[in-house]
Amino acid sequence: MKQDIILAGVGGQGILSIAYVIDNAALKAGLNFKQAEVHGMAQRGGAVQSHLRLSDEPVFSELIPRSSADMILSVEPLEALRYTDYLAPEGIVVTSRTPFVNIPDYPELDEVLEELRSLGNAVIIDSEALAKEAGSVRAQNMVMLGAASDSLFLSQDLLLEFIRELFDPKGDKIVETNLLAFELGRKAAASE
Amino acid sequence: MKSEVLLGDEAVALGAIHAGLSGAYSYPGTPASEIMEYLRRVLNEGGFKAAWCINEKVAYEEALGVSFAGKRALVSMKHVGLNVAADPFMNSALTRIGGGLVVVVADDPGMHSSQNEQDSRFYAQYARIMCLEPADHQEAYDMTRAAFDISEQWNIPVMLRLVTRLSHSRSRVQPRETRAQNQMKYGEPRDWTLLPVNARRRFSRLMEKQDEFVKASEESEFNSLDLNADDRSLGIIASGIAYNYVREIIGESKASPSLLKIACYPLPLRQITTFFDHVDSVLVVEEGYPFIEGQLKGLFGIQEKTVHGKLDGSLPITGELQPHLVRKALKLDALPQKEAPGITLAGRPPQLCQGCPHADTFRALNQVLESYAQANVFSDIGCYTLGALPPYSAVDTCVCMGASISMAKGGADAGIYPSVGVIGDSTFAHSGLTPLLDAVLVDSNMVLVIVDNATVAMTGGQPTALSGDRLYQAVVGLGVPEVHIRIITPLPKNLAANAQIITEEIEYHGLSVIISSRECVQETRKRAKQERQG
Numbered sequence: 001m002k003q004d005i006i007l008a009g010v011g012g013q014g015i016l017s018i019a020y021v022i023d024n025a026a027l028k029a030g031l032n033f034k035q036a037e038v039h040g041m042a043q044r045g046g047a048v049q050s051h052l053r054l055s056d057e058p059v060f061s062e063l064i065p066r067s068s069a070d071m072i073l074s075v076e077p078l079e080a081l082r083y084t085d086y087l088a089p090e091g092i093v094v095t096s097r098t099p100f101v102n103i104p105d106y107p108e109l110d111e112v113l114e115e116l117r118s119l120g121n122a123v124i125i126d127s128e129a130l131a132k133e134a135g136s137v138r139a140q141n142m143v144m145l146g147a148a149s150d151s152l153f154l155s156q157d158l159l160l161e162f163i164r165e166l167f168d169p170k171g172d173k174i175v176e177t178n179l180l181a182f183e184l185g186r187k188a189a190a191s192e
Numbered sequence: 193m194k195s196e197v198l199l200g201d202e203a204v205a206l207g208a209i210h211a212g213l214s215g216a217y218s219y220p221g222t223p224a225s226e227i228m229e230y231l232r233r234v235l236n237e238g239g240f241k242a243a244w245c246i247n248e249k250v251a252y253e254e255a256l257g258v259s260f261a262g263k264r265a266l267v268s269m270k271h272v273g274l275n276v277a278a279d280p281f282m283n284s285a286l287t288r289i290g291g292g293l294v295v296v297v298a299d300d301p302g303m304h305s306s307q308n309e310q311d312s313r314f315y316a317q318y319a320r321i322m323c324l325e326p327a328d329h330q331e332a333y334d335m336t337r338a339a340f341d342i343s344e345q346w347n348i349p350v351m352l353r354l355v356t357r358l359s360h361s362r363s364r365v366q367p368r369e370t371r372a373q374n375q376m377k378y379g380e381p382r383d384w385t386l387l388p389v390n391a392r393r394r395f396s397r398l399m400e401k402q403d404e405f406v407k408a409s410e411e412s413e414f415n416s417l418d419l420n421a422d423d424r425s426l427g428i429i430a431s432g433i434a435y436n437y438v439r440e441i442i443g444e445s446k447a448s449p450s451l452l453k454i455a456c457y458p459l460p461l462r463q464i465t466t467f468f469d470h471v472d473s474v475l476v477v478e479e480g481y482p483f484i485e486g487q488l489k490g491l492f493g494i495q496e497k498t499v500h501g502k503l504d505g506s507l508p509i510t511g512e513l514q515p516h517l518v519r520k521a522l523k524l525d526a527l528p529q530k531e532a533p534g535i536t537l538a539g540r541p542p543q544l545c546q547g548c549p550h551a552d553t554f555r556a557l558n559q560v561l562e563s564y565a566q567a568n569v570f571s572d573i574g575c576y577t578l579g580a581l582p583p584y585s586a587v588d589t590c591v592c593m594g595a596s597i598s599m600a601k602g603g604a605d606a607g608i609y610p611s612v613g614v615i616g617d618s619t620f621a622h623s624g625l626t627p628l629l630d631a632v633l634v635d636s637n638m639v640l641v642i643v644d645n646a647t648v649a650m651t652g653g654q655p656t657a658l659s660g661d662r663l664y665q666a667v668v669g670l671g672v673p674e675v676h677i678r679i680i681t682p683l684p685k686n687l688a689a690n691a692q693i694i695t696e697e698i699e700y701h702g703l704s705v706i707i708s709s710r711e712c713v714q715e716t717r718k719r720a721k722q723e724r725q726g
């Protein structure tokens with residue numbers, strides 16, 4: 001039993017927070033995992049990605065081999081497309097439809113969404129609207145984690161536990177916002 | 193003890209603490225920064241010292257002082273940092289190291305955040321010391337502990353070589369019990385004073401130990417040798433993170449080829465000999481330069497055995513390894529691939545943040561330099577290097593820490609006008625003071641812009657040593673005339689005034705320093721957040 005996930009987004013969107021929750025849930029569930037991330041120069045508003053690998057057997061490579069990721073989980077639609085060469089034929093894409101436009105040549109959003117749909121197994125979520133509904137536009141990462149949660153082989157309870165732990169230092173209100181964001185994302189994906 | 197989720201860098205830091213660390217020293221640099229970040233976070237519980245230093249050379253020498261006193265020291269840096277620390281590094285191999293001295297160097301194959309992909313294992317070989325190369329997080333922890341023991345056993349510095357993918361990936365680490373720090377034990381002057389008379393004796397001693405290092409490497413628990421008795425056609429030699437990629441790929445096949453994992457240098461000769469006797473051909477998979485492969489091949493290669501790797505093109509000689517490259521080198525079929533997207537995916541390169549003070553500095557500079565036919569901007573290492581990219585395209589060079597100033601001075605010597613240097617406050621403290629003094633001595637016709645954002649921004653906001661008034665006083669102290677030290681505040685509303693000041697100093701034929709001073713927006717935000725949370 002293994003699950004290889006490419007996390008994608010733009011520097012500052014909080015994909016490492018998603019990774020934190022999954023890593024710790026995996027540790028507590030007794031799974032083996034490795035998670036490679038990007039620090040330094042590339043983090044400054046550039047494309048960022050993290051390779052996250054979960055398995056009940058030993059995990060060797062830090063990087064997911066091409067054509068074998070089970071999921072691309074992206075907080076940004078263009079970024080979801082950047083890593084399709086890592087996706088296994090039956091792999092799924094769970095992505096936000098909210099573009100992060102900080103480059104002059106960002107393609108037409110409709111074309112990006114069309115490409116995503118043509119991949120077959122894409123779940124496309126309006127993370128911006130759901131995060132706002134939850135109380136903060138910054139919670140889009142947790143909306144997307146929620147949207148992916150039914151496809152992860154980690155229990156909801158474990159994921160929720162580490163969302164609480166992650167946001168606890170920021171106060172109860174922010175914890176509640178992120179828990180709600182997760183739930184709204186999960187429901188949205190279920191009704192897709 | 194409970195297992196923990198740690199970055200490779202953090203596993204090294206924890207291993208050092210548990211090995212009885214007394215002092216750790218570093219200068220920020222991706223991908224090594226998180227070693228010191230971790231040590232600083234747990235400093236209060238530690239009973240050890242851990243400090244960001246002015247540069248890697250200073251950090252190395254401070255660690256050396258700890259070792260002289262018989263206590264254990266860790267010095268960590270990115271690969272190019274070892275160039276800066278090369279002087280104490282090479283010479284310390286001749287001293288009689290007392291307390292264990294572990295030199296952690298994080299290489300950056302693929303140049304994620306660096307200007308080259310030099311392989312630090314050559315440095316270990318150059319200094320004739322031992323080097324360990326972990327493949328995973330547990331080994332990063334265990335080998336750090338082992339490196340202290342090796343260092344104290346042979347009285348040499350020991351290198352621990354990391355690469356980006358290990359430094360910056362997280363996995364589970366099982367820590368072990370903490371060992372006490374060493375008692376004070378002072379070094380012998382004759383073993384530490386490298387006058388020729390002592391240095392010759394010490395160098396001979398180091399040479400005498402070389403065979404013992406090979407034996408120690410052969411006996412290292414971290415190497416492993418698995419021979420396939422049924423299939424002798426191909427064997428794989430792998431080291432460090434490359435070993436993981438090999439295991440990943442060969443895990444799919446029913447019968448694994450013979451596999452030698454090398455984790456300890458100098459090369460374990462006995463295992464390599466056994467391996468070569470067993471197989472007909474060898475594929476060497478290593479991250480970085482063909483360090484192992486080159487030694488195996490020598491000048492004429494090995495008769496009747498073929499060695500594949502980076503030197504014959506089986507694997508790419510540049511860039512970072514990836515599992516699919518190993519798959520290809522093993523001549524396995526590529527996995528079926530999804531069709532590439534039908535639209536052009538616009539690149540998203542890193543960029544200066546919204547509201548970044550450097551952006552305002554570059555706008556003013558660009559506006560002024562437009563009126564000169566031959567202006568050149570020599571820049572340096574930091575966030576402001578991103579000024580080289582559109583929309584600014586304001587930087588002509590970036591070579592190494594401090595080179596902005598010395599290259600601008602050399603450029604001015606050659607007749608470039610205006611010759612402008614752009615350097616950050618921390619890079620100036622690291623390697624800018626000495627070249628500025630050189631420029632002062634001849635009143636070089638150049639303008640140096642010090643972009644003072646009061647932090648080491650690119651690596652995550654570590655403290656800077658020379659900012660604000662202290663920076664100003666340092667420039668005065670070096671002898672730059674105060675009338676040509678100008679301070680500007682890089683803000684959109686000051687564009688015209690700042691451009692005017694830059695023009696005045698370019699028109700002045702002699703040395704000027706413009707300090708462009710405004711705090712990094714990330715730091716301002718971080719501070720506001722901390723205040724909100726009390």
